[in-house]
Amino acid sequence: MSTDFARFRYVDNVYSLIHQTFIEEIAPKKSLVAVDSTSTVDDVLQVLADNGIISAPVRDVNSGRCIGFVDVLDLVNYLWEVYSRTVQAEDATRSDAVFIKAQLFSQQPIGLLTDFSRRNPFVPVPVGRTLADAIATLSQSAAVPLHRVPVVNVSNGEMVSVVSQKHIVRFLARHVSALGPVGRQPLATFVDRLQPVVSVALTASALDAFRTIHQHAVSAVAVVDQLHRLVAVLSASDLKGVSKANFSRIFLPLTEFLRVTYAEAHRVMTPPVTCTAGTSVETVLLRLAASGVHRIFVVNELEAPVHVFSLTDLLNIIAALPAPAATAADTQLSAALQQPMAVELSGIS
DSSP states (O other): OOOOOTTOOOOSSHHHHHHSSBHHHHSOOSOOOOEETTOBHHHHHHHHHHHTOSEEEEEOTTTOOEEEEEEHHHHHHHHHHHHHHSSOGGGTTSHHHHHHHHHHHHTSBGGGOTTTTSOOOOOOEETTOBHHHHHHHHTSOSSSOOSEEEEEETTTTEEEEEEEHHHHHHHHHHTGGGGTHHHHSBGGGGGGGOBOOOEEETTSBHHHHHHHHHHHTOSEEEEEOTTOOEEEEEEGGGGGGOOGGGGGGGGSBHHHHHHHHHHHTTOOOOOOOEEOTTSBHHHHHHHHHHHOOSEEEEEOTTSOEEEEEEHHHHHHHHHTOOOOOOOHHHHHHHHHHHSOOOOOOOSOO
């Protein structure tokens, strides 16, 4: 019996890893979850919650083609538009006002909200491109960093999968040793990559927190106590628990909103994922991959958040890495390992 080693690869650095890995190799193998353009916000929030996702392609019901993405950030922005354009703030909690807002929010066709936040553009990557191409596409615009790319078959334009930042980070975590020297550097080395923290008080309402997300064009806010210590995080994805039936919960205090949201979703609420400025890049990578969160908060000795470091920031560091200079020993080892070989298995009945 012989074994084919044609796809065997040996890499000892992250540059080679991402340039030798095809995007379809890390794409999810499960069926693509899409929503029809005529689906309502209520319908889409339920689909996102049922599948544990924060975004879905929107399929035009007439052509059957994908017309873009909708994600929870689009819905947060639409929530705030509904709130701000209807009843005046002083009447916001009246039962009739809440009903009007709930109707406007929950019954809107999702086809009208594709990329409503202007932060979720549809930029496809063809099958056969490398992970480096995907990372470059995700990092190509500092003004509007992409969180996911559709993988398309160029022969027929069909979208076959979606690769997100989270998929890439999980793949990199499985090959963390390939990070090399950059992985051992502390976050403080990349102080220019660290973002300022946008926070809300623990006593704020859920609506105030979602408004802050909208106004600051971020995907999450730190929730801090009176001493400015980080106690929780509210992200756009927490909107998945809101529907027409319980729309009034957006007026709840944050503590109560989070308690109800987590309980209904049968999720366990744990402390926010944090690090310090001295934490290494590879440790941050592993924490992000293991926790499944999209950001890690950099805290000081008083547990107060001073910076936030996101998946976007991490991938920007990876994208900027130059090709390493190969040594003679590296070249010899790689060539030896790439040689075709046959393995004879005998004595097996």
